[in-house]
Amino acid sequence: MIQIQNLRKRYGKMEALKGLTLEIDKGTVFGFVGPNGAGKSTTMSILATLLEPTSGKAYVGGFEVTKNPKEVRKLIGYMPDFFGVYDNLTAEEYLDFYGANYDIPLAERKQIIPQLLELVNLSHKRDAYVDSLSRGMKQRLGLARSLVHNPEVLILDEPASGLDPRARIELREILKELRDMGKTIIISSHILPELAEMCDVIGIIEEGDLVAFGRVDEIYAKMQEKRVLRIRLTDRVEEAMTRLREMPVVSGVTREGNWVVVGFAGNDEQQVHLLHDLTTAGYPVAAFNEAEGNLEEIFLEITKGVGS
């Protein structure tokens, strides 16, 4: 449904996208994850035909975004990270205004808008002024707005940012419904666990390039490969550290008193070997454990410095 090929975007000297290549199948909920400034909004704006790439190509439903922007716009609903709301309009009038912008006839709008309000759980706020709505409600209204022309593809730039946990759950439920309707959804965030629950496929972007791409379970498995081991020795701590540093699966060794903290990039089998190696060499290992992996930290570790 979406193909991005060697996409580059330069803002003056700054290269925000460095040859991004990525493909998203129809019906997929794709999570686009990366730290602030990684290039997510830039990619999404290009897909939404609002920004010209410096080079490379992007296609939506087979249409090239710079050559057929009109066709692309019919296919996509785009929700930017910041969107203006019109203070003097009610929720219903707001959606009607956007529906009219898409040349949807009045009779059809009268039918669609109540359905959209229901989908985003705002039927009870139909006559409320937009500026009186909570942040979560505004966000849901923005989502309804991007759906007004029944697009096949939804591009949502950080829709969950600034929402409280309850509002996030509501958003997630709505996205599930949209997925069940067969829509292809691209959703961005800088928080991986937030997306992992609602996406089929994740792409991690760092400094304008993709550093990881795959099904959510595959990405998690990859992240689990990066562990932190804690080893307590009763003696010969420095010596053991030197030996550990020589092992290819070890990415970092630090000392905390009698504990040695080891960055480890191997699997279970290699971990068994590491312990075996230390004990057979006679190092007095009193304790050996795997530190609890905080997903957030591991994610930062995985993306740290990659692509630079």
Ligand SMILES: Nc1ncnc2c1ncn2[C@@H]1O[C@H](COP(=O)(O)OP(=O)(O)OP(=O)(O)O)[C@@H](O)[C@H]1O
């Ligand atoms: N209009 C612009 N002019 C100059 N530089 C820009 C412009 N828009 C974005 N950038 C820069 O391009 C890089 C990518 O920005 P982008 O907004 O795409 O990242 P992002 O991943 O969406 O981050 P965030 O989560 O903070 O929105 C950043 O370094 C940003 O400062």
